[in-house]
Amino acid sequence: MNINNLLRKNIKNLQPYSSARSEYSGEAMVFLDANENPFNEPYNRYPDPLQKNLKEKVAALKNVKPEQIFLGNGSDEPIDLLIRSFCEPGKENIVTIDPTYGMYKVAASVNNVEVKKVSLTEDFQLDAEQMLNAADENTKLIFLCSPNNPTGNLLGKEAVLQLVKKFNGIIVLDEAYIDFAPGKSLLPELSNHSNLVILQTFSKAWGMAGIRLGMAFAAPEIISVLNKIKYPYNLNILTQEKAMELTDNREKVEKWVKRIIAERAKMAELLKNFPFVEKIFPSDANFLLVKMHDARGIYDYLAERGIVVRDRSKIHLCDDSLRITIGTSKENEQLLKALNDLI
Structure with missing residues (x-):
């Protein structure tokens, strides 16, 4: 697939901003190029605009090439940049599954891009044919989330790949929760499909939601477009330093994930015992979707006791x-005790 044929004309012709730091490569001793304050090192210096050192570490962790990586201010940044790159405002559209993560619709709406929603099946699975039927000549992007939020389940691999192979546009697969479904990522498929973008994050399994660091993996041609239109210094030096620090301690993250998966199984069993719980949906994520009698009332009851869950x-x-x-x-x-007090 020729990615250039999908780009908006103004993006294709855009001359990107060239920062002082991006114009020089090599080891320097004196920096007099970027109008920085010479005091308070290292925070007086602008960060690496392309995060080369961090990308090398991420590439090794994910078994991809650095040129296949975009690092953003959370996953929300590449979501927005992808829509801005490929969708002409007021004319073109995206297709999403329903229900799913709300930021796809918000980012599209901000960019004046129509959103077409296609319902998941009753067991929260993807109907690839319906997705393809919903797409038209003005559909540039299809957004999928697997494991999906808020349903918690993985989407069927074959259905996802069917879309990737048949859709004449970009498939964006959001794998924010994939670390809680070990071995299920579609990253190994990345090099086989030039129209596949996979999003992951440091916010969930890595426990770094506060530093706002998201990852997009794609063909180098797509990554170069995202780098072309992003803000020059989109990741601050503190974010890059903290991520570098934790990527050296992957064993700790793996222990966290195992503990969360074990607690997930335990919680699913214990929640079944409450008479107001109707169903606990299977989860491949770090959360459970639980159907309850009077869900809103229980939400309010928990909130009054300082326990915050999400009403869906x-x-x-x-x-x-x-x-x-x-x-x-x-x-x-604490949650279980509060629920027990309701009986």
């Missing part, structure tokens, strides 16, 4: 359901 009861296919993130053993016990 008004979301398509999620009637009367709460989304409960898996916390520490102590936090989970």
Whole structure:
């Protein structure tokens, strides 16, 4: 697929901003190029605009090439940049599954891009043919989330790949929760499909939501477009330093993931015992979607006791359901005790 044929004309012709730091490569001793304050090192210097050292570490972790990586201010930045790159405002559209992560629609709306929603099946699975039927000549992007938020389940691999192979545009697969479904990432498929973009994040399994670091993996041609239109210094030096630090301690992250998966299984069993719980949906993420009698009332009851969950009861296919993130053993016990007091 020729990515240039999908780009907006103004993006294709755009002359990107050239920062002082991006114009020089090599080892320098004196920096007099960027009008920086010479005091308060190292924070007086602009960060590496392309995060080369961090990308080398991410590439080794994910078994991809550095040129296949875009690092952004959370995953929300590449979501927005992809829509801005490929969708002409007021004319072109994206297709999403329903229900799913709300930022795809928000980013599209900000850019005046129509959103077409296609319902998941009753068991929260993807109907590839319906997605293809919803797309038209003005559809540039299809957004998928697997494991999906708020349903928690992985989408079928074959259905996803069917879309990748048949859709004449970009498939964006958001794998924010993939670390809680070990071995299920589609990153190994990346080099086989030039129209596939995979999003991952340091916010969930890596425990770094506060530093706002998202990853997009794609063909170098797509990555170069994102680098072309991003803000020059989109990741600050503190974010890059903290990520470099934690990527050296992957064993700690793996222990966190194992503990969360174990707590997820334990919580799923214990929540079944409450008479107001109707169903606990299978989860491949770090949360459970739980269907309850009077979900809103229970949400309010928990909030009054300082326990915050997410009310998803008004979301398509999620009637009367709460989304409960898996916390520490102590936090989970506090939730269970509060629910027990309702009986």
